[in-house]
Amino acid sequence: MNLMLLWSTLILGLLYGLLVLGVFLTFRILNYADLSVDGSLPLGAALTATLIFNGMNPFLATLLAIPLGALAGLITGILHTRFSITPLLSGILTMIGLYSINLRIMGRPNVPLLRHDTIFDLLSTYTGLTLRLSQTVIAVAVIILTVIGLYFFLNTELGQALRGTGDNEVMLRSLGVNTDRMKIMGLALSNGLVALSGALIAQYQGFADINMGIGMIIIGLASVIIGEVALGVKSILGRLCAVVAGSILYRLAIALVLRISFIEYTDLKLFTALLVTIALISPEISKKFRPAPNLALLEQKTGAAERAGN
Amino acid sequence: MLQINNLYKVFHIGEINEKVALQNVNLLLEPGEFVTIIGGNGAGKSTLLNCIAGVHLPEKGTITLDGDEITNFPDYRRAGAICRIFQDPMIGTAASLTVEENLALALRRGQRRRLNRAITRSERDLFRQKLAVLELGLEERLSTPVQLLSGGQRQALALLMATLVRPKLALLDEHTASLDPKTALRVLHLTRTLFENERITTLMITHNMEQALDLGRRLIMLHEGSVILDVNDLEREELTVPKLVDLFHAASGEQLHNDRLLLH
Ligand SMILES: Nc1ncnc2c1ncn2[C@@H]1O[C@H](COP(=O)(O)OP(=O)(O)OP(=O)(O)O)[C@@H](O)[C@H]1O
Ligand SMILES: [Mg+2]
Secondary structure, rough: OOOHHHHHHHHHHHHHHHHHHHHOOOOOOOOOOOHHHHHHHHHHHHHHHHHOOOOOOOHHHHHHHHHHHHHHHHOHHHHHHHOOOOOOHHHHHHHHHHHHHHHHHHOOEEEEEOOOOOHHHHHHHOOOOOOOHHHHHHHHHHHHHHHHHHHHHOOOOOHHHHHHHHOHEEEEHHHHHHHHHHHHHHHHHHHHHHHHHHHHHHHHHOEEEEOOOOOOOHHHHHHHHHHHHHOOOOOHHHHHHHHHHHHHHHHHHHHHOOOOOOOOOOHHHHHHHHHHHHHHHHOOOHHHHHOOOOOHEEEEEEEEHHHOOO | EEEEEEEEEOOOOOEEEEEEEEEEEEEEEOOOOEEEEEOOOOOOOOHHHHHHHOOOOOOOOOOEOOOOOOOOOOOHOOOEEEEEEOOOHHHHHHOEEEEHHHHHHHHHHOOOOOEOOOHHHHHHHHHHHHHHHHOOHHHHOOOHHHHHHHHHHHHHHHHHHHHHOOOOOEEEEEOOOOOHHHHHHHHHHHHHHHHHHHOOOEEEEEOOOHHHHOOOOEEEEEEEEEEEEEOHHHHHHHOOHHHHHHHHHHHOOOOOOOHHHHOO
16 A cells, blocks of 8 residues: 555544544443434535535634534434434434435535635645645644543533443433433534534545435444454543544555455445444354363363362 | 322323322321331332332322422432432442442532533542442442442442432332342441431331331331331331231231242
8 A cells, every 4th residue: 555545544534533433422422323423424514515615714614514413413312312212213314304404505416625725725825734734734633632622521520421321321310410411412412523524524535425424324333343442442531542543444444445456436335334243243253263161171170179179 | 308198100091901009108207217118029119219209200199308399300300309229239330430430420419510520639539438438448449440340339339329419318229139148238237327327318118027127217018009007116116027927917908928028
């Protein structure tokens, strides 16, 4: 793999890292499989691309993606908590609804940004950095700020109540925490991050597309699991860093797979699905392949113990 | 303190399996009273506590705590005043959170959660000091995830969490039932230190008659959703387990067939 490809893979991994952090929040912290991310990632992309296309300052356009994504998460949360719709179905409803909304925002299936300045272009004109470098600076800065922000948040009273809600809802309610509100807050925060991820990715790749959200939840899960398996850390900060690393490792795996000659770009979804399946069942598999206990040795030992007992 | 008037709870209303779990329950608790509740399986003991805690809303009747009517408050809004301990030690603590994080959550019972630090240094000192009372060495394990503790340790931690902020009312539902006898005894001892001796108004369900006679001064027996026995001064009455069984026969007009209630 040449260095340029490696570099762009790294940047993409960091930008998708925001999506992965969002998925980590819902899937791991809240214990809630939230499918709305398939809609909120293109939502952020659609909004920011359209605003930039119409001449808005790209920094402002990017920031605006966050509250809109949060609103999508809020709706999923309300569907689930107020109307007792299952987590899975609440997410699907939001996701489906967002497809039409995203089309409405863009007014067409694809908004190109090639002739417009993105935040990456702006940074390189302000600072004189190459485009590559300014992409790197922004990606690294945003990820670091988000990880640190989440780390501090998860160690506040509110963040701790959020973690408790995902762990033991009955107990949290008995301690006076409105767990419904916690879930809504977690979903809003998560989808805000996911929309920001979409906003940055659209600018990085130079367009927003109505179909760019398909399979985002699986990519998020794959990265979360890869990061956890690869780094195996327990602390909150460690886990946050691990899932970002997981996002980068996932992009590297994709880049490597694409180098196999008979694999087409369209095969990637199948590859990701297989990857997640393997990751999910690997604890089972490793159990099966664990060496069988050495019975002869065991007998010797217990025999010795019995004799010693007599 | 706690006043329950004419309380009814019916499950599956209008359906074929309609079940009257509580009927015409009246109860008045003085501040600081420690009351044990006994009764056979399905007598309505847990349902009574669930109604007081707001998990179930009653069909009829009122519940008043310290002069405030709380009958229809959602559970999380009463939690500032009421603490609960469950039979399953897994419910009383959050497994993936550490000992100190669990305590910190309990320290803010009933308060609004803000963006302040979850645990301050002085709170950590307080936790160490309180944990030492349990005599389980947990004061040295503040940052251990609770899932690594034994059931008894978790239940002891849950008891401490319940009393960290003094509750107006404590509800204990067979909180020693799933522990081995030795651990159960230890948790019972803690119950005495943390609740009875501290004069926290407490309702404690148990299937163990010895236990019921041993703790507190007042005993209530539920049967088919009603209070059939309310002994106010256990010491004066000099109650024993056989006497209690006789009282049950007299009050319910039934043989006490439930060996779970008898044997323990
Ligand atoms: N959530 C519920 N839905 C339907 N029926 C219920 C529910 N909770 C309790 N019941 C019924 O109400 C009756 C009283 O149950 P409850 O759990 O209060 O009994 P209990 O005295 O705590 O018994 P145990 O000693 O077995 O714990 C039972 O017949 C039970 O089946
Ligand atoms: Mg019960």
